[in-house]
Amino acid sequence: MGDLLYDLIFDPGHGGTDLGAVGMTTQEKNNVLVLAKKTAAYLEQTGRFRISLTRDTDKDFCGAEHYSDVLDLRNRVKVANDLGGKAFVSFHNNSALVKAYGNEVYALAPGGDAEKLAKAIRIRMAAQLGMVDRGVKFAGWYVCKWTHMPAVLVEYGFINAEESVILAKMDQAALAIAQGIGDHFGVSVYAPRKEAYELKEAVLAYGIDDYLVPAYKESIKLGNCAVFPRFEDKKPPADVFKAEHLTIVGGGSVGHPKETILSGKTWGDTAAAVSATGA
Numbered sequence: 502m503g504d505l506l507y508d509l510i511f512d513p514g515h516g517g518t519d520l521g522a523v524g525m526t527t528q529e530k531n532n533v534l535v536l537a538k539k540t541a542a543y544l545e546q547t548g549r550f551r552i553s554l555t556r557d558t559d560k561d562f563c564g565a566e567h568y569s570d571v572l573d574l575r576n577r578v579k580v581a582n583d584l585g586g587k588a589f590v591s592f593h594n595n596s597a598l599v600k601a602y603g604n605e606v607y608a609l610a611p612g613g614d615a616e617k618l619a620k621a622i623r624i625r626m627a628a629q630l631g632m633v634d635r636g637v638k639f640a641g642w643y644v645c646k647w648t649h650m651p652a653v654l655v656e657y658g659f660i661n662a663e664e665s666v667i668l669a670k671m672d673q674a675a676l677a678i679a680q681g682i683g684d685h686f687g688v689s690v691y692a693p694r695k696e697a698y699e700l701k702e703a704v705l706a707y708g709i710d711d712y713l714v715p716a717y718k719e720s721i722k723l724g725n726c727a728v729f730p731r732f733e734d735k736k737p738p739a740d741v742f743k744a745e746h747l748t749i750v751g752g753g754s755v756g757h758p759k760e761t762i763l764s765g766k767t768w769g770d771t772a773a774a775v776s777a778t779g780a
Contacts (some may be wrong), residue, residue, distance in 0.1 A: 511592065635656075703729060707764070
């Protein structure tokens with residue numbers, strides 16, 4: 502049986518007449534188009550994802566009619582629903598009247614695949630970008646409410662407070678989002694330059710959520726080695742067995758011939774086990 506191919510819909514927010522939030526040198530509509538395309542490229546290189554974009558150029562969704570948010574959103578959602586997919590991801594930069602920083606990921610409501618996908622993306626961004634983690638939130642955004650598939654909305658940075666960070670970490674953010682999506686679907690996603698390197702060390706992290714935080718700390722100690730998620734209802738990713746040595750953060754043995762287990766009964770015990778290994 503061949504590997505499943507997942508169809509996803511990416512929606513770069515705003516576009517055309519609608520600039521979105523505006524920074525000193527860039528506009529949200531342009532930043533998120535770049536971010537969505539970079540994220541799609543990371544996923545498509547796995548051979549397991551096919552990405553359709555609601556827009557791949559600078560345009561709104563009002564056609565010849567006068568621009569309005571209602572018409573743009575209605576037509577944008579229609580494009581997404583006509584394309585169809587396993588999940589929908591909308592890309593945005595944030596903005597606020599007062600200084601605010603960091604990333605947040607929205608789903609429509611608690612429970613279901615949308616929240617699970619939002620959590621998977623959030624934990625990768627929190628662990629990898631060194632930016633403020635504003636967590637997973639819930640709101641009735643139009644694109645999340647009316648798409649016919651699990652839908653999330655990613656707010657990457659505050660363009661009026663950390664525009665330079667948004668630009669400097671664009672590739673890292675795209676990879677983190679792609680890896681979060683990959684975690685949700687059980688697919689390993691790598692940066693292209695790391696695809697062919699020999700796996701000497703790897704870390705296997707229990708579940709998603711906060712177990713990935715101590716897992717990434719251990720990865721840094723080991724020279725920023727690859728980190729893979731494990732799920733109770735699935736076998737570990739096959740790539741973990743390609744590593745010469747495997748460190749398990751949370752959970753028991755997976756039968757790797759050279760494995761070190763840093764696990765406790767709780768998340769706190771596991772985090773302490775990782776800290777005890779030293780820098």
